[in-house]
Amino acid sequence: xxxxxxxxxxxxxxxxxxxxxxxxxxxxxxxxxxxxxxxxxxxxxxxxxxxxxxxxxxxxxxxxxxxxxxxxxxxxxxxxxxxxxxxxxxxxxxxxxxxxxxxxxxxxxxxxxxxxxxxxxxxxxxxxxxxxxxxxxxxxxxxxxxxxxxxxxxxxxxxxxxxxxxxxxxxxxxxxxxxxxxxxxxxxxxxxxxxxxxxxxxxxxxxxxxxxxxxxxxxxxxxxxxxxxxxxxxxxxxxxxxxxxxxxxxxxxxxxxxxxxxxxxxxxxxxxxxxxxxxxxxxxxxxxxxxxxxxxxxxxxxxxxxxxxxxxxxxxxxxxxxxxxxxxxxxxxxxxxxxxxxxxxxxxxxxxxxxxxxxxxxxxxxxxxxxxxxxxxxxxxxxxxxxxxxxxxxxxxxxxxxxxxxxxxxxxxxxxxxxxxxxxxxxxxxxxxxxxxxxxxxxxxxxxxxxxxxxxxxxxxxxxxxxxxxxxxxxxxxxxxxxxxxxxxxxxxxxxxxxxxxxxxxxxxxxxxxxxxxxxxxxxxxxxxxxxxxxxxxxxxxxxxxxxxxxxxxxxxxxxxxxxxxxxxxxxxxxxxxxxxxxxxxxxxxxxxxxxxxxxxxxxxxxxxxxxxxxxxxxxxxxxxxxxxxxxxxxxxxxxxxxxxxxxxxxxxxxxxxxxxxxxxxxxxxxxx
Ligand SMILES: O=C1C[C@@](O)(C(=O)O)C[C@@H](O)[C@@H]1O
Numbered sequence: 001x002x003x004x005x006x007x008x009x010x011x012x013x014x015x016x017x018x019x020x021x022x023x024x025x026x027x028x029x030x031x032x033x034x035x036x037x038x039x040x041x042x043x044x045x046x047x048x049x050x051x052x053x054x055x056x057x058x059x060x061x062x063x064x065x066x067x068x069x070x071x072x073x074x075x076x077x078x079x080x081x082x083x084x085x086x087x088x089x090x091x092x093x094x095x096x097x098x099x100x101x102x103x104x105x106x107x108x109x110x111x112x113x114x115x116x117x118x119x120x121x122x123x124x125x126x127x128x129x130x131x132x133x134x135x136x137x138x139x140x141x142x143x144x145x146x147x148x149x150x151x152x153x154x155x156x157x158x159x160x161x162x163x164x165x166x167x168x169x170x171x172x173x174x175x176x177x178x179x180x181x182x183x184x185x186x187x188x189x190x191x192x193x194x195x196x197x198x199x200x201x202x203x204x205x206x207x208x209x210x211x212x213x214x215x216x217x218x219x220x221x222x223x224x225x226x227x228x229x230x231x232x233x234x235x236x237x238x239x240x241x242x243x244x245x246x247x248x249x250x251x252x253x254x255x256x257x258x259x260x261x262x263x264x265x266x267x268x269x270x271x272x273x274x275x276x277x278x279x280x281x282x283x284x285x286x287x288x289x290x291x292x293x294x295x296x297x298x299x300x301x302x303x304x305x306x307x308x309x310x311x312x313x314x315x316x317x318x319x320x321x322x323x324x325x326x327x328x329x330x331x332x333x334x335x336x337x338x339x340x341x342x343x344x345x346x347x348x349x350x351x352x353x354x355x356x357x358x359x360x361x362x363x364x365x366x367x368x369x370x371x372x373x374x375x376x377x378x379x380x381x382x383x384x385x386x387x388x389x390x391x392x393x394x395x396x397x398x399x400x401x402x403x404x405x406x407x408x409x410x411x412x413x414x415x416x417x418x419x420x421x422x423x424x425x426x427x428x429x430x431x432x433x434x435x436x437x438x439x440x441x442x443x444x445x446x447x448x449x450x451x452x453x454x455x456x457x458x459x460x461x462x463x464x465x466x467x468x469x470x471x472x473x474x475x476x477x478x479x480x481x482x483x484x485x486x487x488x489x490x491x492x493x494x495x496x497x498x499x500x501x502x503x504x505x506x507x508x509x510x511x512x513x514x515x516x517x518x519x520x521x522x523x524x525x526x527x528x529x530x531x532x533x534x535x536x537x538x539x540x541x542x543x544x545x546x547x548x549x550x551x552x553x554x555x556x557x558x559x560x561x562x563x564x565x566x567x568x569x570x571x572x573x574x575x576x577x578x579x580x581x582x583x584x585x586x587x588x589x590x591x592x593x594x595x596x597x598x599x600x601x602x603x604x605x606x607x608x609x610x611x612x613x614x615x616x617x618x619x620x621x622x623x624x625x626x627x628x629x630x631x632x633x634x635x636x637x638x639x640x641x642x643x644x645x646x647x648x649x650x651x652x653x654x655x656x657x658x659x660x661x662x663x664x665x666x667x668x669x670x671x672x673x
Pocket of ligand 1: 186
């Protein structure tokens with residue numbers, strides 16, 4: 001069993017304004033304290049990687065007391081042995097301490113350092129997952145906030161994994177998590193093997209940490225950390241409530257996006273976790289297996305009221321005795337919604353077969369299972385496909401025709417969408433059609449069962465039959481997705497743009513949003529229209545000056561965008577953080593001289609190299625600029641990366657379901673579509 005810690009050191013709460021996408025689409029500045037990385041013996045490289053991901057310079061120091069306000073903007077590395085000297089007395093308002101521990105070198109993390117740090121990053125050297133580090137630091141510093149996006153979704157689901165060892169799940173994770181917005185790790189169901197062939201009664205913190213790390217390395221979905229107690233269908237012992245604090249606080253330190261805190265726990269434990277949650281969100285959980293709980297009761301109201309004090313989401317799960325109690329729950333849900341317009345959202349379902357109707361009707365963080373899981377996490381759990389099937393049978397999910405409109409000649413894209421719809425049990429048809437004649441898009445929109453469309457070449461945003469536009473579509477000036485909202489006479493079309501999101505997700509795969517702040521970028525394109533979504537994506541990352549080749553920007557995106565006018569003007573600019581080419585395939589080689597130039601010359605930036613190259617050309621090329629970029633040390637992405645991320649966004653917009661990036665890549669083979 002895990003050794004109990006003597007002292008609990010709180011994570012200082014992060015600044016109030018930590019939402020990842022604020023001011024509509026801008027990345028938040030987040031926590032601006034000095035980042036100090038504590039590293040193990042021979043692990044200096046992890047400090048340089050943190051600095052590179054954050055786009056900052058670094059230096060090594062021998063103590064916390066030698067770090068001062070002049071170090072703002074620099075990542076500091078302190079060896080674990082040195083850090084122990086004064087970590088406890090560090091200036092917490094000035095710096096944020098992250099214990100970076102390499103798993104697999106034979107030693108668990110030092111418990112005192114783990115407890116005293118603000119956060120802990122567990123990693124493996126081979127393979128090393130840079131995107132895991134990028135996500136960890138972006139999240140813990142408050143530069144991204146998945147919760148902000150998830151609470152706005154009409155329906156959210158999480159898969160409750162029930163594996164004794166997550167390693168067994170890793171190869172199937174892409175398929176398991178189709179339709180899920182988050183993955184729950186049931187820590188109480190983990191089984192840590194001991195040398196004598198038995199299992200630890202409670203998995204140790206080092207075992208749990210490794211399991212969380214393995215899961216996070218393989219999924220981009222937020223993680224829900226759950227220690228379900230024995231009274232509530234779990235295996236976590238209830239005799240020592242402080243043990244819950246120890247594990248749940250560590251989950252916050254590991255950067256788990258959600259932490260499940262059971263409501264029976266002492267108030268001081270729940271309060272401390274809520275106050276110390278940093279950027280993690282607390283799911284306050286109540287389960288009742290007595291069979292006597294009633295939704296229309298002062299008890300149910302009181303439980304919600306108590307839960308909301310220390311919960312960002314309130315979860316209430318019960319056993320019922322008759323189907324009609326599902327309707328009582330629906331009435332309770334509507335009352336709660338009406339009386340608590342500012343949240344927190346309620347996730348409530350009834351268990352067992354009798355309660356399955358409520359699992360279909362719940363819209364907030366519905367727990368789901370998957371046929372590939374060893375057991376269901378709770379009686380009556382349904383899969384995403386079963387829930388969609390039930391909704392469809394009840395007339396809640398009418399069958400629609402969803403179109404891919406463009407000049408597709410091939411069928412793989414149809415096969416991909418059909419695969420997703422099948423996997424999710426959605427009743428819709430996907431059809432890919434040519435956009436041959438003027439006006440044909442409107443013709444599709446007017447069809448009776450039109451359920452939305454994705455356009456392979458975007459439409460200009462001023463279509464009279466698309467009355468509403470997202471902010472992105474309005475600013476970019478083009479629509480690549482037509483979303484249908486409402487039914488019958490209330491049906492309306494919203495023009496949206498998924499491409500910029502795909503580009504932004506690609507840019508932030510290996511770098512934190514802050515790495516782009518105030519840095520220069522270069523865009524090559526044959527037209528301003530093709531470049532608009534790139535500019536929007538870069539602006540959302542607070543990029544500095546943008547230089548252009550091949551076009552001039554117009555309209556709302558033209559601010560601080562300047563065309564290169566001569567070789568001299570190229571030579572004068574600071575090293576760009578990113579070069580992005582939207583040139584057609586036969587011209588994409590024109591990026592190569594710039595890549596070469598900025599690999600060897602160019603005014604260096606004080607913030608390290610951070611060389612990102614993206615080539616959005618789709619089709620055969622005379623030479624491959626990606627290969628040139630990689631040779632010159634640029635982190636490179638091709639059109640398949642950006643398209644896969646865009647597809648994730650397109651599916652979210654069209655059918656409201658989350659299909660992970662890794663599944664899109666997996667299902668579409670090597671070349672996308
Ligand atoms: O709280 C819940 C809901 C659940 O109990 C269910 O009923 O589906 C399953 C659990 O894994 C999860 O933590």
